[in-house]
Amino acid sequence: MDYILSLITFIPLAGVLLLLVMPRNDALQRYTALAVSLAAFVVSIPLITGFQTNADYQFVENVPWIAAGSFQMNYHLGIDGISLWLVILTTFIMPLAILSTFTAVEEKVKEYMICLLLLEVGMLGAFVSLDLFLFYIFWELMLIPMYFIIGIWGGKNRIYAAVKFFIYTMVGSLLMLIAIMYVYFKAGAGDFNITRFYNIGLDPATQTWLFLAFALAFAIKVPMFPLHTWLPDAHTEAPTAGSVILAAVLLKMGTYGFVRFAMPLFPDATAQFTPLIATLSVIGIIYASLVAMVQEDVKKLVAYSSVAHLGFVMLGVFALNQQGIAGGMLQMLNHGISTGALFLIVGFIYERRHTRLITDFGGLSKQMPVFATIFMIVTFSSIGLPGTNGFVGEFLVLIGSFESDLRWYTIIASSGVILSAVYMLWMFQRVMFGELTNPKNKTLTDLNGREILIMAPLVALIFVMGLYPIPFIDKMNPAIEKLITQTKQKQVAGVAISSEPVDMQALPIWNPAEPK
Amino acid sequence: MELALPQLNFISIMPETLLSVVAMALLLVNVLVKSEEKAYLGYLSLAGLMGALYTVPWGEKIGGFGGMVLQDNFSSFFTSIFILCAAMTILISDGYFKKEGCNHGELYPLILFATVGMMFMAKATDLMTVFLGLEVLSVALYILAGFNRDSVKSNEAGLKYFLLGAFSTGFLLYGMALIYGATGTTKIAKIAALAAQNGAVANNTMFLVGMLLMATGFSFKIAAAPFHMWTPDVYEGAPTPITAFMSAGPKAAGFAAFLRVFLIALPTLTVQWSDLLWILAVLTMTIGNIIALSQDNIKRMLAYSSIAHAGYALVGFTAHNAAGVSGVLFYLLSYTFMNIGAFAIIVMIGKKGEPNNNVQDYAGFGTKRPVLAMCFSIFLFSLAGIPPTAGFIGKFYLFAGAVQQGYIWLAIIGVLNSAASVYYYLRVMVYMYMKKPDEEFNWITLSPAIMLCIFIAVVGVLIPGVIPNSVLTLAANSLPLP
Numbered sequence: 001m002d003y004i005l006s007l008i009t010f011i012p013l014a015g016v017l018l019l020l021v022m023p024r025n026d027a028l029q030r031y032t033a034l035a036v037s038l039a040a041f042v043v044s045i046p047l048i049t050g051f052q053t054n055a056d057y058q059f060v061e062n063v064p065w066i067a068a069g070s071f072q073m074n075y076h077l078g079i080d081g082i083s084l085w086l087v088i089l090t091t092f093i094m095p096l097a098i099l100s101t102f103t104a105v106e107e108k109v110k111e112y113m114i115c116l117l118l119l120e121v122g123m124l125g126a127f128v129s130l131d132l133f134l135f136y137i138f139w140e141l142m143l144i145p146m147y148f149i150i151g152i153w154g155g156k157n158r159i160y161a162a163v164k165f166f167i168y169t170m171v172g173s174l175l176m177l178i179a180i181m182y183v184y185f186k187a188g189a190g191d192f193n194i195t196r197f198y199n200i201g202l203d204p205a206t207q208t209w210l211f212l213a214f215a216l217a218f219a220i221k222v223p224m225f226p227l228h229t230w231l232p233d234a235h236t237e238a239p240t241a242g243s244v245i246l247a248a249v250l251l252k253m254g255t256y257g258f259v260r261f262a263m264p265l266f267p268d269a270t271a272q273f274t275p276l277i278a279t280l281s282v283i284g285i286i287y288a289s290l291v292a293m294v295q296e297d298v299k300k301l302v303a304y305s306s307v308a309h310l311g312f313v314m315l316g317v318f319a320l321n322q323q324g325i326a327g328g329m330l331q332m333l334n335h336g337i338s339t340g341a342l343f344l345i346v347g348f349i350y351e352r353r354h355t356r357l358i359t360d361f362g363g364l365s366k367q368m369p370v371f372a373t374i375f376m377i378v379t380f381s382s383i384g385l386p387g388t389n390g391f392v393g394e395f396l397v398l399i400g401s402f403e404s405d406l407r408w409y410t411i412i413a414s415s416g417v418i419l420s421a422v423y424m425l426w427m428f429q430r431v432m433f434g435e436l437t438n439p440k441n442k443t444l445t446d447l448n449g450r451e452i453l454i455m456a457p458l459v460a461l462i463f464v465m466g467l468y469p470i471p472f473i474d475k476m477n478p479a480i481e482k483l484i485t486q487t488k489q490k491q492v493a494g495v496a497i498s499s500e501p502v503d504m505q506a507l508p509i510w511n512p513a514e515p516k
Numbered sequence: 517m518e519l520a521l522p523q524l525n526f527i528s529i530m531p532e533t534l535l536s537v538v539a540m541a542l543l544l545v546n547v548l549v550k551s552e553e554k555a556y557l558g559y560l561s562l563a564g565l566m567g568a569l570y571t572v573p574w575g576e577k578i579g580g581f582g583g584m585v586l587q588d589n590f591s592s593f594f595t596s597i598f599i600l601c602a603a604m605t606i607l608i609s610d611g612y613f614k615k616e617g618c619n620h621g622e623l624y625p626l627i628l629f630a631t632v633g634m635m636f637m638a639k640a641t642d643l644m645t646v647f648l649g650l651e652v653l654s655v656a657l658y659i660l661a662g663f664n665r666d667s668v669k670s671n672e673a674g675l676k677y678f679l680l681g682a683f684s685t686g687f688l689l690y691g692m693a694l695i696y697g698a699t700g701t702t703k704i705a706k707i708a709a710l711a712a713q714n715g716a717v718a719n720n721t722m723f724l725v726g727m728l729l730m731a732t733g734f735s736f737k738i739a740a741a742p743f744h745m746w747t748p749d750v751y752e753g754a755p756t757p758i759t760a761f762m763s764a765g766p767k768a769a770g771f772a773a774f775l776r777v778f779l780i781a782l783p784t785l786t787v788q789w790s791d792l793l794w795i796l797a798v799l800t801m802t803i804g805n806i807i808a809l810s811q812d813n814i815k816r817m818l819a820y821s822s823i824a825h826a827g828y829a830l831v832g833f834t835a836h837n838a839a840g841v842s843g844v845l846f847y848l849l850s851y852t853f854m855n856i857g858a859f860a861i862i863v864m865i866g867k868k869g870e871p872n873n874n875v876q877d878y879a880g881f882g883t884k885r886p887v888l889a890m891c892f893s894i895f896l897f898s899l900a901g902i903p904p905t906a907g908f909i910g911k912f913y914l915f916a917g918a919v920q921q922g923y924i925w926l927a928i929i930g931v932l933n934s935a936a937s938v939y940y941y942l943r944v945m946v947y948m949y950m951k952k953p954d955e956e957f958n959w960i961t962l963s964p965a966i967m968l969c970i971f972i973a974v975v976g977v978l979i980p981g982v983i984p985n986s987v988l989t990l991a992a993n994s995l996p997l998p
Contacts, residue, residue, distance in 0.1 A: 068988030069842050071916070111886070137903040144897065147942070151950045159950050163942055170902075170938050174931035177912070181919040181927070 004046060005059050005077040008091065009124045011040040012117040019114050026109040030102055033113035037094040037120065044091040048475075051084055055478035057130060057195075065134070071184075072191040076131035081479035082259055082329060083127045085472060086252055089336045090123050093248045096454050097241040100344055104240055104351055105153060112153060115145040116241060123249050127256065132180050133192040135261075136173070142250065143169055146242065154237040161230075161237035168230040172217035179213035183265065197265055198486060204268040211269030214262040215277075221254030224277070224314060225284035228307045235303035240347030243299070247306050248340035252332045255313050259325070263317075264486040274318050278401075278409040281318070284311035286412070289419035293426070298349075298356045301427055302342045305382065308416055309335045315406065315413055316397030320487060324400025325480045326473050331393030333472070334465065338381040338390055341458040345375050348451055352444055358427060363436030368446040372432050374455045379428050381462040383421045389465035528580030528587040531568040531595055532635050538564030539628035546621035552614075554621045558606050558965075561624040565606075565631070569599045577997060579641070583703055586641040586997065590845075593994035594638035594772040597849050601765035602631040604856045604972060608863045609757040610965035616755065618664045626663075627761065630656035634769035638776075643692040643702040646773045650688070650737070653766055654681050661754040661762070673753030680736070680746040688733025694726030695781075704781040711784040718784040727785050730777065731792055737770035740796045740830060741803040744823045748807075751819035756866060759815060760859030763822040764852040771829060771848060776996045779836060786836065793834040794926055801827030801933040808940050812874050814862060817940060818855070821899060824937060825851055831923075831930050832914035838995065840917025845991040847910035850980060854898040854907055857973025860966050861892045875944055880953030882945075889948050891970050896941040898977045901934050905981040909988070 015036030019029055051058060057078035066073040079087060098116055105112050122145070125138030143166055151162030184192060187200045202210070220227045231251075235243050263270045288307035295301040309331065316328030348371065349364075350356050365372035377388070384390035394417060401410040436442060447455070465472060526533065542557055542564075549556060572595050578587040605627060613619045633653030640646040658681065662674020696702050698720045699710045711718040732743065739747040751759045778789055804824030811817035829847050832840035865881070866873055882889040898907035911934065918927040980987045 065983075066985050066988060068985055069913070069992035070839050070920070071913075071988075108883075137908075140903045140908070144902065148949065151946065159946050162950075163939065163946070166942060167935065167938060171932070171935045174935050175928065178915065178919060178924065178927050178931055181912075181916045182924065184916075185920050 003061060004043065005079065005128045006061060008040055008044045008047075008087070009077070009121060009128060011043060012036060012094075012120040012124070015117045016114050016121070019110060019117070022110070024110055026106075029110045029113050030098070033117060034095060034098050036117060037091070037098050040120065040124075041091040041095055044088055047079065047084060047087060051079075051081075051475055053081075053475055053478060055080065055482040060130070062130075065131075070189070072189075073133040074131045074191045074193065075134060076191070076193055077128045077134075078130045079128055080482075081476040082483070083256070084475060085329070085333055086127045086249075086256060087124060089252070089333055090120065090127065090249050092457070093245065093336060093340055094120050096340070096344070096457065097244045097248075099450065099454050100244065100347060101239070101241045102450065104347060108152065112149070115149050116245070119145040119149070119245060123245075123253070126253060130194055131192045132184070132194050132197065132261070135194075136177060136180060139173060139253065142253070146246065146250065149242040150234055150238045153239040153242070156237070157233070158237045161233040164230045165234040168220050168227070169217075172220040172227075175213045176217035179210045183210060194261065194265075202266070204272070207266040207269035208272060211262055211266040211273060214257070214265070215273065218254040218257035218262060219280075221257065222251060222310050222314065223254065223307065224280050225287055225307065225311070226280075228284065228288070231307060232300055232303045235306070235343075236297065236300050240343060240350070243303075243343040243347070244340045247302075247343055248336035251306065251310055252336060255310065255317060255328065255332055258314070259317055259329070259483065263320075264483060267487045267489075270318075270320070270487060274320070274406070277318050278315060278406050281311040281314040282409050282413050284308065285315075285416035286419065289416050289423060293419070293423040296357050296359065298358060298427065298431065299343070299346045301358075301423060302339060302346060305342075305420065305423065306335070306339055308420060309339065309382075312394060312397050312413065312416070315401050315409060316393075319397075319401035319404040319406050320484060321400050321404050322477070322480060322484065323396045324404060325483065326476055327393050327396025327398075327400050329476055329480070330389075330465075330469060330472060331397055334381070334389040334393045337458055337461050337465070338378055338388075341374075341378040341455065341462075342382060344454060344458075345371075345378060348447065353440065358430050360438060361431040361441060362434045362438065363432070364441060364444065365432040366436055367441060367444045370452065371447050374447070374452075374459060375428065375432065377459050377462060379424050381466070383424050384417060387466050388462050389469070390462075392466060392469045523580070523582065525578060525580035527573075528578040528585055529636075529639070530571045530573070531599075532632050532639075534571060535564055535568045535628050535632050535635075538567075539625040539632070542625045542628070543622070546625070549621060551619060551621075554619050554623075555610065557621050557624045558610065561628055562603055562606055564628065565599050565603045569596060572596060572599075583705075584642045584645045585636070585639040587639060588997045589990075589994040590772075590776065590996040591635070591639040593845050593849075593991065594768060595635050597768050597852055598631050598634040598638070598765050600849075600976075601761060601768070601852050601856065602627050604852070604860075604969050605757050605761040605765075607965045607969035607972075608760060608856070608860045611963050612755065612757055612863050613663075616664050617666065618755075620663070623660070623663065626656045626660050630660065630761075631765070634765055634772075637769045638772035640773060640776065641704045641780075643695065643704065643777070643781075646777065647685075647689060647692065649769075650685065650773070653769060654685065657681075657762060657766060660758045661750055663758060664755050667753075669753035670755060671753075673750045676746055676753075677750045684733050684736030684743065686733075687729050687736070691726045691729030691731075691733055694722050694729060698723035698726060704777060707781040708783055711782070724785065724788065727778075727782055727789060728792070731774075731789060731796075734770055734774040734777075735796060738767050738774065738826045738829075739823050740826050741799040741823060744800065744803065747823055748816050748819045751822070752813060752816045756815065756859055756863045759819075760856045760863075763818070763859075764848075764855050767822065767826060768848040768852065771833070771844060775833065775841065775844065778833075779841070779996050790834050790836060793830055794923065797827050797830035797834050797926060798929050799827075800824065800830060801930060805933045805937045805940075809936065811940070812876070814873050814875055814878070814944065817875070817944075818858060818862075821937065821940070822855065824933065825855075825899070827933070828911060828914055828930060831926055832917045834926060835914075835917035835921040835923060837917050837921050838992065839913055839920055841995055842988070842991040843910060843913030843917050845994055846906075846980075846984075846988060847914055849987065849991070850898065850906035850910045850977065853973045853976030854895045854905070857970055857977065858892065858895040858899065860969045860973065861888060861895070864888070864962065864966055875947050878944060878947040879951040881947070882949035884953075888970070891974050892948065893945055894974055894977055896944055898981070900938045900941040902938075903981065904978070906977045906979075906984065906987075907981075909981060909984045913988070
């Protein structure tokens with residue numbers, strides 16, 4: 001158990017090496033990649049069972065890595081309640097994403113699988129790193145495979161989308177690198193351990209600049225309005241598995257970055273920038289919803305819905321109280337599941353019809369009843385209908401931010417909930433209901449066994465997390481509390497955004513299973 | 517009157533002596549070897565280089581020749597870079613010169629002499645030794661640049677390099693003369709001591725102008741903007757293996773001498789020269805990267821990128837602290853691997869007359885030759901400074917040095933440049949992996965020597981990228997001594 005995090009992170013890398021030396025046989029490569037990603041998932045399950053519900057970093061590994069000149073970098077891994085679920089989300093989504101490529105990708109299968117597994121290494125590494133330098137390495141490492149996934153296996157405009165994705169992310173993260181160096185020198189001799197940096201006590205003016213550098217990198221990744229323009233391109237052009245991973249995990253890097261680094265490292269700047277970030281989040285929610293409404297391409301619609309959903313996450317996180325952050329974290333997981341599922345659904349239909357235009361469809365529910373059912377559940381989850389996971393997250397976010405200084409923002413943001421129902425249901429109606437007019441749609445086949453196998457765990461989770469989210473939140477809570485004290489206590493100046501921590505169990509939603 | 521003979525201490529120039537002997541012997545052997553068997557000379561010179569690498573001492577400080585040279589870790593580090601650079605160049609020359617029809621045996625001794633010149637530059641503790649080393653290097657390089665006698669471009673490269681090189685040497689020499697005029701010595705350590713003791717020396721305009729002129733001369737050698745004009749034409753015209761050599765070795769040699777002279781001899785002028793280098797670094801990075809963005813010829817693109825890389829190294833030099841200077845050393849070593857590796861691929865893809873040097877010619881390379889394309893991608897990612905490669909670690913140390921010294925804006929300009937450079941490196945990858953070729957791809961000549969070179973380069977880029985500790989420690993222990 002001592003090396004479990006390393007094991008999880010580097011199982012996919014071992015898979016990459018295995019695939020490299022394997023003969024070129026598409027089926028063999030596919031199943032090997034699937035097996036490797038499943039192995040990573042299985043190995044990650046003990047993380048949940050072995051996780052102690054407290055605020056400490058657990059499963060810690062800390063060995064010196066670089067110690068040369070004036071620098072000391074450690075290979076320092078560990079997870080707390082915040083990163084735990086993101087690690088699980090990653091290992092959970094990967095096998096499904098890989099399974100979805102079995103018929104979708106026919107060319108260069110070997111390279112595709114290598115890219116997917118390499119991407120998994122980067123994502124897992126970034127979530128488990130407690131050394132800021134190590135985090136940066138993994139953070140950048142994610143770029144390369146994603147760039148190739150979009151650029152080689154993507155749609156018509158793939159090259160433009162891939163380069164845009166790469167340059168956008170690169171510019172942001174390089175400025176963050178300078179900020180990392182600055183923080184390191186401010187902290188004095190030692191290593192890049194982030195908990196060490198939490199206690200430096202930088203003056204607010206310095207924090208402002210450093211926060212901006214970190215926030216830029218993370219805001220691009222989230223993506224926050226107005227830095228979101230790479231996302232619709234990347235999503236639309238990426239192959240299905242690429243979109244799924246991009247939506248389910250990669251975007252979470254941004255919000256995770258805020259929670260793990262930007263906020264606790266720079267508490268004063270966080271307070272100072274909360275209004276700005278809340279404003280941008282609210283604009284993002286409303287604007288992206290409106291843009292999503294008029295999209296003709298289903299995939300682009302889902303991409304814009306991502307921007308809106310992540311706006312909710314940001315709002316919740318920056319409310320900086322228990323419910324807000326818990327809601328934000330939960331919404332990150334929900335978004336991973338439901339938007340990942342939506343991209344899979346779009347992929348299924350695209351594989352059959354080679355089009356994603358809403359006008360090409362209509363009345364599919366008669367032709368594909370299983371597909372229609374699953375699509376409907378996922379749509380509800382994305383809208384946030386009670387009983388599905390989306391509701392819990394959104395509700396908590398709104399409660400949390402309503403209780404905080406962000407009350408007015410919350411009121412405006414709430415309209416996003418309605419808007420999301422509008423664009424999702426309208427799309428669903430146009431695609432699935434009505435007359436089956438297009439003759440090409442008459443030959444469509446329903447989901448096959450493999451596709452149902454992919455969707456089943458996602459649908460199950462939608463309900464599990466919707467009806468009984470307590471286990472998820474319980475494991476997060478101590479870490480969230482610590483984050484809040486971390487951020488609030490250290491605030492020297494600036495506006496305090498306070499609200500009393502509310503007992504989670506007292507809220508009616510928490511125990512829907514128990515009769516009152 | 518007693519005649520004091522200076523202490524020679526030949527041990528201080530062991531590798532240089534060995535290489536010179538090998539080179540001279542090769543010139544004699546060359547007469548006896550038939551023209552189609554010149555490759556043997558290559559093997560012999562490789563053996564000589566390996567022998568020289570073996571004799572490089574570490575951890576000792578040995579002065580020699582009355583204070584003209586100093587063997588320390590700094591010189592050992594650079595000597596290793598030069599030897600690696602020369603060896604990799606000889607490996608990728610295999611077959612190239614035969615293909616181009618200029619398979620003359622003089623190639624190998626010339627490369628070795630150039631290497632000896634570079635080694636003396638890194639070892640020099642006297643301005644005269646710097647100059648001598650530079651001349652030995654330059655004369656050999658002028659010939660090498662124009663080595664392909666039948667190619668007009670190569671001739672142009674040789675002549676251009678000669679004219680501008682001679683011109684820049686003039687600046688350097690004039691600068692040295694002024695420094696001598698101000699202090700009365702050419703010994704690097706003595707210059708510093710005199711300037712520190714005597715305020716009149718340090719504040720002498722002659723001294724300052726001498727520094728400026730030397731900076732100009734060195735900037736020519738390391739191709740720093742605005743003294744970079746010769747680079748693209750020379751790099752494009754010279755035979756590709758020689759371009760690889762020139763972009764790594766002599767640039768590192770220029771930095772070696774530049775570092776030692778400025779850090780050791782001119783500490784009293786640190787404020788002035790670090791301001792100057794700040795400007796040079798920004799100009800070099802920005803001009804190199806912006807022009808590289810619009811290049812179609814891949815050799816020319818790498819030429820401009822090599823200008824930009826000199827700019828990154830100047831960032832660490834400007835910081836002139838332990839992190840920055842050891843970053844320069846680490847970076848120049850990594851750059852040798854990644855750049856020669858990239859050129860090895862270019863050598864392999866180009867055919868006679870070098871028509872396949874446009875980025876469009878790389879369309880479909882990733883499909884046809886996945887392993888080679890992967891290696892090329894690794895080099896390009898390293899050049900772009902993306903982890904986990906040596907290029908990233910190097911840039912981290914360079915920029916961290918600048919941040920530590922308070923040059924935040926310099927570091928920011930540096931990373932923004934780095935981000936811009938990503939575009940043109942990615943462009944090659946876009947063609948390799950994402951575009952379909954116009955015609956079939958059937959002209960790749962794989963030779964074991966080139967493959968070995970590419971393998972060495974991949975190892976040299978990836979290992980220090982993932983476990984950089986030993987190389988970084990070595991670099992940190994190799995700061996220049998007086």
